[in-house]
Amino acid sequence: MSLVRPLFERSFALIVLGLAGAAAVFFLLRAAPGDPSLTVLGDNATPEAVAAFRHHWNLDRPVLVQFWLWLVQTLRGDLGTSLTISNGTSIYDLLAARLPQTAFIGVYSISIAIVVSIFAGTIAALQRGRAGDTVASSFAAVGVSMPDFWIAYLLIYVFALGAGWFPSYGYTSPSKSFIGALHSGFLPALAIAAPMAATFTRILRTSLVENLHKDHVRAARAFGHGWVHVFVHHVFRNALIPFVTVIGLQIRYLLGGTVVIERIFGIPGVGALMVDGAFGRDYPIVQACALTFLLCVLTANLIVDMVCTGLNPKARG
């Protein structure tokens, strides 16, 4: 199978980048001004307490040793415990509980964006130059210009406080009730999805229009194929590659968006955890969250890469 080799290469790159990212995160944090022991114990802590704290957290060892210890520990799955939260709950447990929520919102969000943009992009391309195109393209231009947390508040105002169709705060986990999760997660997902849908729509429209004028479309028509067949197999199919590529690029934005949106809607996800950690100067938590996000992006990129390679015969052997 000609896809195996690219998969290998890219997985290897993922591991390397992951490790490099971990190192970057680790060293950057260690370089931060301020002593976490003072932040946690308070300014009036006794020197013995500080020393004990530092010894407990290996802060008195050389930095490289610290890194090695931490790396080994992490790879074994032990991410350490939080400095501040909940009397030393294992960070791993915290993340394990929170990652599914973020993942759910993320997937929900990108699904909405993809579906909406396929509709809008197709209409805009087929109606090129006419009313439908202007409407869709204007929405797209405006949608990119609105910060997602503001869109969140607009949505809350109209649909939650105003119409009362959706909750403005709080979140039902999908493991408890899938329908409940879809309901409570709709506004947050939509807030993140809106700017993404705008970008996707523009790219898809441009791509579709470009493909509509290709020679092989004309040839297919000459062979008697109907518009539906031609559109699906010759226009849309060929536009998928740039479309999927853009989706991949937006994953970074998607994950960043969850940070603020989770705070606004009170969703217990990784983003909210990172913000809490940031306030409390809880380095292990911030570190772990940053790494989690990094790994999510790298994995998503890998998947998108493989899909693109699969779609594009020119990229294979």
Next chain:
Amino acid sequence: MTEPLLDVEDLRVTFGANGSVSEVVGGVSFSVYPGEVLGLIGESGSGKTVTGLALLRLLPEQARADARRLRYRGRDLSGMRGRDFDALRGRELAMIFQDPVGAFNPVKTIRWHLAGTVAGAREDDLARMLDEVGIRDPRRVLGCYPQQLSGGMLQRALIAMVFALRPALIIADEPTTNLDNIVEGQILALIRTRQRELATSLIFVTHDLTIAHAICDRVAVMYAGEIVEIGATADVIERPRHPYTIGLLNTARSLERRDELLFEIVGEPGTRARGQACRFSPRCPRATPACVASHPDLVPIFGGVAVRCPLHG
């Protein structure tokens, strides 16, 4: 006299919008009979390709085509609904394109393309289709993508697809222009053989008179969007009448046999006179004041030959 398969009268094609409109094909009329090969000859800008595209409704958006009469097997084509015309295309009317590479979808295999033209075909049938057009190792080619094959191979595959449809009329738009000479000869022979086997009518668009001489039963010479001479190949080529035809012939002969040029066509291709004058007059070495005074009509002279030139009728 048999009924013509295709009857075209006064076909016009204009390009452009918002004020700047140019007429690319202006009043072209001809008929194609069952089983015959009609050549459309002309240089670039003569409107020959556009004529072919117009007949199959494959013109780009900014083009407008209409004709006083456009009949296929007695049925009116201009007024036909899109859906009905789609049914004709690919079943009775087909096209062989100039650029074979562009005619294939780069993300789909050759097998996919072939299977799309023949419903319910099995792998063996598809392989046989490719074999019949002279492609060696057809099974390997079936699994290839278009960019992995040469122009010659793709054109053969395209021809296989077109003839598999068993159409009544094929428009071949300069199918060998982009190919090198050796392959060109093979492709031409292939087209001619299949055409004779299936008794398909063929409109062969080309700028090359030698090819036309070899393949076509009748030829129509086009200049600046009009037919300037039309008749049986033998008649037109042995005894050309229109100055443009003579010039074309001389260029072709001089390339072949290095004869002295009897006369040469000067000026840029596509130069045309405006308004009421013979469109070729600016470049015509035999132009007279009568040529500039009014636009000449296509006038039958004898035995099926018609010429658009005041010097001849």
Next chain:
Amino acid sequence: MRAFLKHRLAVGGALITLVVFGAVALGPLLSPYSPTEMDFSALLAPPSFAHPFGTDSFGRDVLTRVLEGARISLCVSLAGASAALALGTACGLFAAYRGGLADSVMMRASDLLFSFPSFVLALFLMVVLGFGVTNIALAITLVYFPIFARLSRNLGAVVLTEPWVQAARLFGQSTACILVREILPNIAAPLMVQATIGVAFGIVIEAGLSFLGLGVQPPTPSLGTIMADGREYFGPAPWVITLTGVAISFALLGLNLLGDGLRDLSDPKLRSRP
């Protein structure tokens, strides 16, 4: 220049951006209120002629605060984006010119930075550096550095292969000279487009950070902190958040249209070769 004026989107974007800049620069001078002046008789007043954006829970005129906050947001964002542009382009061109190991290392490092979600990276940097205005600018710089580095490296690599650059090298022009005189002008356009977009998103990042409380610290107004204020009483007084958001979106729209317009204009397919 004339082509620019003909392009409606670009002109529209430029106009909006100019209006925004103008309002931000002149606003504090024209406004009768000060951003910190509290009027306890008009708490949470809805938009009116006296207070076009209404007042917040301290009786402060929201419009004045928005203008002041916008000034800070814009400054931070411009500073961050410009630094990213300068640093990124310098490194990218250096990598393109040197090639080989320096190129690989620089691009890998830049890819690594780019693999973090922008906002997450910015948040992380705020934890490392501490909160505050200058640090936000630094964070924006680091977040956008990879984009400029990679873009200028790719563009530069292409231009380096052009014959006139080879000629310049043969004539003995110094590296710096070549980079500045031959290469920069040719890659300036896409970089400016990216810079425009960078400023726009810089505003969003700053607003987001401040909104969370991790950016600009109160009482300094910033678009994000104003929105954070308005959050608590969003139900009864939605205009604070809503209108601040409108202001942000307006500025972003202007910048985005301008960027789009610049991109269309510099598209080589549309440009006619002399």
